[in-house]
Amino acid sequence: MKTALITIAALLASTVVHAEGVPDRIKSAGKVVVANQPNYPPMEYKDPATNTLMGVDIDLGLALAKQLGTNVEWADIGFEQMISSLQTGRVDLIHSGMSDLPKRRDTLDFVDYMKSGAQFYTSASRKEEFKTPADFCGKTVGMSRRTSFPDETAKWSAANCEAKGLAAIKVVGTEGSADARAQLKQGRLDGAVQGSETLPYLMNLEKDTYAIVGEPITAVYQGMAFSKKDPALRDAYAAALKALMASDEYKAIFAKHGLEGTMLDGIYINGEAVK
Template identity: 30%
Template sequence: MALRTTLTTTGLLGATAVLASLALTGCSGFGTAAAGAADAGGPDVPIGDEVSTTADPEIAALLPAAIVEKGHLDIAVDIPFPPMAMYDDTNREVGFDPELARLLGQKLDIDVSINKQAFDSVIPSLQAGKNDLILSGMNDTPERQETLNFVDYTHGGFAIVVEAGNAAGITTQSDLCGRTVAVQKATVQGELLRAMECGSSPVVVTELPSDLDAQTALRAGKADAYVSDAVVAEYAAATTSDGEAFDVVRDPENPAGFAPVYSGIGILKDDAELTEAIRQAFQALIDEGAYQQVLDRNNIGAYAVESAEVNRGAGS
């Protein structure tokens, strides 16, 4: 989510990439539905050990009249994209993005509908009026700011993943030159890789429909590496085959990871009222500690932002 960015410099992940490595280990009343809750017609509040909050009437009053009249926020989320978004064993949407969506719904005292949407169609879904917000690990970039406002919610970057044991011998970003690298379609990693200065041996970029497809290509030997958001890469390395399938490349020239970028909640540029309502709701979640709790719950606490600000990705 890490999360998904654009290119401003040459070199593999020049201006975007891994933060410090992680120690990874329907409609709803105030969130998304647990299996069966929406079918029963009741609101779907955070359950179990999920983080919860309370409504703030003053912030709720900032919502545009059209949203209030509709009675819920439609939120585009690319699922699965663990740990940002995934399904649990009851088919309930969990992970940072769905859980933050629930918190925003609670704070704004409005239903949210979490709508599964392929990442390459999340922006068109807003333009078509299908969704109101994007919560999908989307990097805040100058190019995307031409269409969207971003309430920035994480600060992170990208990582390089190889098969366990790293038989390909990829130890630095320059080692990707001449290699086949799998990425998810429309995440802009492809642009980053194609822009590398590799002389006569450019990176061979394989763009696939989902991040999981890119991981599968690596496991199947169809790629030498896969590049993804750091939080996703670390999660994949820690959880796939009990941590035995992948290694994350630790570039000795970048021991703390590649330069991070902001990612955020995407809202159409001309929707200033909704942008401000979301910004203030998010700030309230930061102030009360609920935001940090949901980060920590999903093992991405190192990617926190300190305040709710808009469009910090300029120049990233």
């Protein structure tokens, strides 16, 4: 691990990225194939009018590829298949709102690029009923089963509901965050959980529909995921990200989407700052 960090630090010493840092297969193909599922605004989604890919991850992914002197081919892959697609070489990396979790680091390396957290919310019509996250104890709360949110919510419930003699949160795994919102509107759920970075966008899109409850219950990094067998591409992306930070292009991308508060102050690999 120490040798790997020294290698990364040496690469990051310059903010100028050269094509020599990109693996030969990428240079030969003239593109990097990136797993992404565009169903998580404002991180990645399709413009309903033009079907054009949009979002933070899209803008950042294109800027990083340009910095590396290559192009992006977006591969629309279901979240459950992303890791296997990376391991089998179908894609070169994952850039799709994926949390950098310790359990994922057994098979993946992450170049982190923003911070996030699991956030409770409810329907605007019930905001007086739910003032704090603890008000969801004993209630039914939905969230995408494909994410880390069900486990995180259950752990939070154990520590903040059951441990205090309150009823546990009834965690419902849904077919994505859109399904959770639909069930919330239908009254089948009392609340829902999704990434804190997505809710301001949704509340602006559907005004007077949702109400955020409390602060995020977790603090995690989101990262681009690479195969552990591909440290060269990981390091090239880390250097490219540092270059974007130095040029303020990184800041401009997040400001465009109103997410300046989620930016990182430097380069992090697998949750650890790289000096």
